[in-house]
Amino acid sequence: MKNSLTLSPIAIAAGALLAAPLAAQEGSAEAAASDRLEALRAEMARLADRIETLEAELAAAKGTADAARSEPAPEPRNATSIVWKGAPKIEGEGGWSFKPRGRLQIDAGTFSAPAATGVADGFGSEIRRARLGAEGDIPGGFGYKFELDFAGGEVEIADAIATYADGGLTISAGHHNTFQGLEELTSSRFISTMERAAFTDAFGFERRLGLSAQYAADAWLVQAGVFSDNADDLSNRNWSVDGRVVAMPELGNARLHLGGSVHYADYEEGTALRYRQRPFVHFTDVRFVDTGWFDAASELGMGLEAAAIAGPFHAAAEGFWQNVDRPGALPDPTFFGGYAEVGMFLTPGDSRGYKRGVFDRVKPANPVGEGGFGAVQVNLRYDRLDLVDAGIVGGTQDGYAVSLVWTPTAYTRFMANYGRMAYRNAVIPAGGDGSYGVDAFAVRAQIDF
Structure with a gap:
């Protein structure tokens, strides 16, 4: 018992000594954890x-x-955009633009005349037009158009124009068309037969160097200009004035076209004129109607024109009277040319294009390349040229023609034409007879941009 009582305080003291550091350690850990x-x-x-x-x-x-x-988004400074209209049109800041343009027309066909005429008929072909140029805008309302024609192995100026436009007013200076009617002013890319009406070539309608102005409103167009001569015939003292007025109202879904034109040309002394025309195709130089050369002091032409477009249907007609003032006491002849035609698209949704007093591009409703066949159009035409008056017997040509036009896309075109020409007083007789018929058939492949 004594041993037990003696050791007990010692054990208690030892436990206290051991517990103190442990308690200190636990307090430090808790403080650190808390921190x-x-x-x-x-x-x-x-x-x-x-x-x-x-x-x-x-x-x-x-x-x-x-x-x-x-x-x-704000337009970036000095931005240039490119849009596609048959060819790239580049538009820059401030009103600049540039677009290349051109056309290629390749013709082939045949014509047949009575053997007694002795003319070389049969197959013929040519590159009818091969043009290349450019057009665009210049800041301030100015513009330009320049185009050369390389067909026939020669280089000729087609258009070379500087323009200024303000609203409906356009002023043009340079080598460009005069204002002698619907058929002449409609581009060769958009006419309904391969060749224009006979009187347009016979009476010498062509581009001339001059200054002109035109004003276009919603339903009216007024054009006038003063010109010298074709670039290939300069320099001379010939000059002319031309004017044209067109009413082009819309009646419901139909477009009407009514117009008139006047042309006066004054020729320098010693000038001789000659009116003649090919038989519906251009790849021959044979002319069965021809006035021959005759002296002329001036000429005065007057034309009337009418057209209508209603859905797939169109009709057009023109008449033109060309009076020539001959020097001295010689009688003054008046010659006549004109045509009338009707046309119809056979493909649904298609119609003939029209813009600012002329026929314009056909844009097929279902073009090739987009699941469609393109636009198909058939046209019938009567075409008359009378070169007999005041003692001049150049003959008369009455043409009856049909054309089939396939427009796969807005910038491609294929045509097939047949024409029957009936002649009276033809300058090339057939066995002594000046009355006979000539047949012509031709096809054309065309692209433009």
Whole structure:
């Protein structure tokens, strides 16, 4: 018992000595853990504040981006755009533009005349037109158009024009068409037969060097100009004035065209004129109607024109009277030319194009390349040329023609034409007879841009 009572205080003292450091260690650990916990809480609070700030900044940035997308983007400075209209049209800042242009027409066919005429008929072919040029705009309302024709192994100026436009007014200076009627002013790319009406070539309608103005309103067109001569015939003292007025109202879904033109040309002393025409095809130089050369002091021409377009149907007609003032006491002849035609598209949705007083490009409703066949059109035409008057016997030509036109796309075209020409007083007799018929058939392949 004594031993037990003696050892007990010792054991208690030893346990106290051992417990003190342990308690100290536990207190230090708890303090350190508490400090770390407080630091962690502070860091989490700081991160929460940062996240809230970032969310606010993100919302503000998103709002700015949405607002920017809702507004049209500003045009970049010195921007250049390219659009495609048969060829690339380049448009620059301030009103500059440039577009190459051209056309290629390849013809082949045959014509047949009575053997007694002795003419060399049969097959013929040619590159009818091969033109290349450019057109565009210049800041301030100015523009230009320049085109050369390389057909026939020669280079000729077709158009060489500087223009100024302001609203409906256009002023043109240079080598360009005079204003002698619907058929003449309609581009060869868009006419309904391979060759224009006989009187347009016979009476010498052509481009001339001059200054002109035209004003176009919704339903009216007025054109006038003063000209010298064709570039190939200069220099001389010949001059002319030309004018044309067209009413082009719309009646429901139909477009009407009513117009008139006047042409006066004054020729220098010693000038001789000659009116003649080929038999419906251009690849032959044979002319069965021909006035021969005769002296002329001036000429005065007057024309009337009418047309209508209603859906797939169109009709057109023109008449032109050409009076020639001959020097001295010689009688003054008046010659006549004119035509009448009707046409119909066989493909649904297609119609003949029209713009500013002339027939324009056909744009097929279902072009080839987009699942369609293109536009198919058939045309019937009567064409008359009378070159007999005042003692001049150049003959008369009455043409009866049919044409089939396939337009696969807006810039490609294929044509087939048949014509029957009936002659009286032909300058090439058939066994002494000046009355007979000639047949002509031809086809054309065309692209333009």
